[in-house]
Amino acid sequence: MFFSVRLFLILICLPVLAVSFPAPAAANLVDSPSKQLDKPPAKKVYRIAGEKHLPPFSYINKKGKFTGFSVELFNYISKEEGVEFQFYPMNLYEATRALKSGKIDAIMGLKYSAEQSERFQFSEPYFTMTDALVVPKEEPGEVKSLTDLRGKTIVMQEEPVAFDLLLNVRQVEFQLALNAKDGLDFLFMERADALLTNKWTADFYLEQAGEKANYRLLEHIGVPSDFAVAVRPGEKELLSLINDSLARMQANGEYQILYAQWFGLNPDGRLKEMRNWIIFLLVIIGCALIVLIFIYLWNKRLKKEVAKRTFALAQANSQLEIQQHAISEANAFKTQIIHHMYYGILTFNESLQLTSLNERAKEMLALEGKEQVQTADVLKLPLIARIIDNYETFRESKGEPQLISEEVELELKGETRFILYRLIPLYEEQGKRNGCLLTLADRSEAKMLEKKLATQEKMRALGQLVAGVAHEIRNPLTSMKTFIDLLPRKYEDPEFRQELIKYVPEALRRMNTIVESLLDYSRPKLPQKKRLEASSFIQSVTAIIEPTVKKKSVHLRLEVEPGLKLICDPDQLKQVMLNLLLNALDSMETTMKKQLIIKAGKREDRAVIKFVDTGAGMEKEDVSHIFEPFYTTKPHGVGLGLTLCYQWIKENNGDMQIETVKGKGTTFTVILPAGKKEGT
Known part of the structure; x- marks a missing residue:
């Protein structure tokens, strides 16, 4: 009876065993006669890199041949797909650098990680493994999990997956090795307490070194990682070839045969x-x-x-x-x-057929009174025809538009109207475009108000300018009038004549300075733009005021990004920088800490120069008027220096900003167009 039960169980299990134990593969899978195909006259060649110290996946054997499971897998793919793979054994960090620079086409056996996926594209995984931990058998304090590694030194190969795993363990020190073989050498020399790698590679090198009896493997320490093939972004042909071949090998059993050949139970x-x-x-x-x-x-x-x-x-x-x-x-x-919305709304389907419109749109397009508005009635209107033409032209020249917006002027019911339209594509939930939305806004009243505000602003600015000029010129005129009134009575007085000679020319000079500055402000001068090397230009400007800086005991520091280029008028920029630097020195007259920093760097396509001082700073109410003509916080200032600086920067397609804290210092920021670096 017992024999019959055993026989019955064996008969039931035979089909399962037939699936579980595939027939052993030939010594060289890719040399099987049944797989030979007629070679084309010329095969496409791909350069494939692989880790040279990662047995049994990829390594150089005792005969000097580059072999392994991954290598044989690619040899099979090359036979099946009619392409040629040239293998380049190297360390992992060399392979990733070579792939990024284009010296190779792919890396086999690279672990997938979110960090690497931002730089490369990965194939479907062809092997999944979990890292193991190699520790000495005689290690005091048995290691059973990652938490037992606190206070120990772990040697590992530099890769994102292993780093992410060990970063979750506190008080762990890392020792980096180029590969698993070097990592074991660190372990043998007692420069580390444990090695993190896969169990097959560790078992191979332990047996090769005769140290298998002295070390033990702790498996399933980390999370499962996928071994895949990494290619450069956009290399779709090679990626598709590898994925298709791997899928066919899984389907026809060739992958299982190759797996049993290298990892048989x-x-x-x-x-x-x-x-x-x-x-x-x-x-x-x-x-x-x-x-x-x-x-x-x-x-x-x-x-x-x-x-x-x-x-x-x-x-x-x-x-x-x-x-x-x-x-x-x-x-x-x-x-x-x-x-009842203020905006006119129209919707069109993918064929630009009208699907809906609201009452406001009928009113703006002079279609009120019509119950049924046809597509032809709308498309023949000049405004709608112009919008549709712009939409189709944009789509043909630049691809799928996201937003088209424009303000147009047209005659409507005998009046000039300004219409702002926005044309936006509409999409289904699946992301397929199914039409577009057109909104119309009548900005005629807003335009009229803008003109009135602009006129009022011009008049306010003119009044402020006239008041400033009058105030600045009245002071020296008052001084001159006083001397003229005293001239008949005190002309014979030598002391009076000395005072007259001293103060009247000074008053005239101040009046002349005010007039010249006003002319510079009011008379536009086209900048002579050039491409400047930021570092040398800034050093040349600071050299001019270096004696003043040393005299006032100010510490000057330059932080300029190497290779930064500026596009501007060098004379105007020099005047702007000198003005800002002199203002900074004046603001630090009464402060204990005297430090001036010039920072220059690139932000997107703009060059940013910052002038940071530790001076007295300014009040908030002063900041809003700092660029206005004849506004100054200095006792003897004219108030046109920063105004001219701001105007020159604007003429060079730039911008000037200010940040200040009373008692802590001021930062002026000059933003200018940046030139491209040499060779780019």
């Missing part, structure tokens, strides 16, 4: 798997009996459940009718809102 593993399959079949049979009993009992309750569900369905239908009514009312409410 040992006899103990086969017996264990056979026992597991027998247990699995017995569990399936028991579950089937339970399911049959359950089905029988379930059928008895089915009629009662059907009646209950029918009643629930009737209630659901009633709720559905209520919801449909609510949706209908909501749609009517939305329709009323759309028809």
